[in-house]
Amino acid sequence: MVTSTLRGENTDSDTGVLYETPDGIEKAFANSKTFKSSTLRQFLFFSSRGISRNMFQTVALSGSRGERLLFSDISVTVTPGTLLAVVGENGSGKTSFLRMLCGLLSPDNGTILWQGKDIRQLKELYRAQLTYVGHLNGIKDELTPVENLTVSACLAGDESASGVVQKALEAVGLGRPIHRLPTRVLSQGQKRRVALARLWLTTRPLWLLDEPFASLDDTATSYLTRHLQSHLSHGGMVVVATHQEIDLPSDCIQHLRLTR
Amino acid sequence: MSQPSLSEALRGVVRRDLLLAMRHRSDVAMSVFFVVIVASLFPLGVGPEPAVLRMIASGVLWVTALLACLLSLGRLFTADYLDGVLEQTLLIPQPLGVLVVGKVFSHWVISGLPVVLLSPLLGLQFGLSGESLWVLTLSLLLGTPTLSMIGAIGAALTLGLRGSGLLVALLVLPLFIPVLIFGAGAVTNSLAGIGSEANLSLLGACFLFSLTFAPWATAVALRIALE
Secondary structure (H helix, E strand, O other), X not given: OHHHHHHHHHHOOOXXXXXXXXXXXXXXXHOOOOOOHHHHHHHHHHHHHOHHHHOEEEEEEEEEEOOEEEEEEEEEEEOOOOEEEEEEOOOOOHHHHHHHHHOOOOOOEEEEEEOOEEHHHHOHXXXXXXXXXXXXXXXXXXOOHHHXXXXXXXXHOOOOOHHHHHHHHHHOOOOHHHHOOOHHHOOHHHHHHHHHHHHHOOOOOEEEEEOOOOOOOHHHHHHHHHHHHHHHHOOOEEEEEOOOXXXXXXXXXXXXXXXX | OOOOOHHHHHHHHHHHHHHHHHHOHHHHHHHHHHHHHHHHHHHHHHOOOHHHHHHHHHHHHHHHXXXXXXXXXXXXXXXXXXXXXHXXXXXXXXXXXXXXXXXXXXXXXXXXXXXXXXXXXXXXXXXXXXXXXXXXXXXXXXXXXXXXXXXXXXXXXXXXXXXXXXXXXXXXXXXXXXXXXXXXXXXXXHHHOOOXXXXXXXXXXXXXXXXXXXXXXXXXXXXXXXX
């Protein structure tokens, strides 16, 4: 029945989509036994609408650390303009889930699809779509905030002119006097701001943020929330592991609760 | 989407590491002083007999260079691993093997190149002269990058382990042996007047071989270490 629906769509003017992501569709059928039917329906709904071109989804994903199973059978879909908030207690596997979405950790089972294609096949093509701000800041203590951001922008292929970098630092509320200090002397919150300033430089559609609000004050939190909102309104996608409520319109947030 | 060109990414990696070395000049100075002091201890211990010194020169200087490389291997990935820079490096949309070459190159500039530049001076201490001094420098110039390449595999494999310093030595020193034999052999042959071309060619071959395989092996080890 599902197949016939699909064929039906195929004869419409919307055919381009199906030809663009044949892998995804095939995979969805191949996996359909293990696959939650709701996800399949959702997938077909989106593919018929042409959204699948930019969609990010996990299919029956399970992960474990050592012997311990952290989560299993997680199927979620993130469409452009939506934010997925991953919530759960400490140790429930939020960080592992995010690292898995980055491709740093391989899942026990299931696949992660970007535009309908497995990220393990896409490799560099997929990595060029995402920005990850991890639990660790990924900045060098000995370098100044400007140097840190210039290098990471250069490595990400973003614009790294000093004017642009300084503007990004000002956007997270770090004034000029701080730009020339080694990051070592900054407070935890300021270091976090330096790490998050990368989000003001990047042009990539998918943001994966692990506890971005940790050690940020109210002002910085509101800067970040506003920036997330503007990213979403430009058709971006965000996955956030967080303990906090994010102050965004509820129609663009979906929650994923991980339980131990 | 934004994607750095390969040369851009490589330049970024090298630039950051060299910038860090500039901030940590004491680290660089330390490996240089280590080499100078260890090499100077031998003439003091063995005695100032020129014939004896000339005989042991190549072996002593090569082992010293090898140990200096080993000492600095701990710095190659550990700091990046602890502050999260390494996981960001793994996410750069370029082949990790090539980025590893960038990291190893900067490691060599910091720890290997100073030894190469100092080697004529150290050779003089051991009574080497003329051609054999040049051969010593050339052999180190060809051999030290190979040491850094092979060392990177060991550093990546032991990343995040406790007491990794000793483990690296156990893993990597046996792999250094061919380089040591060809490098020291080149100088010995030149002293004996046999000609050192064969040994130098073999050192060059070792370098090319390690350049082909070591970055790839290191990249795999790094991905495993971050799992």
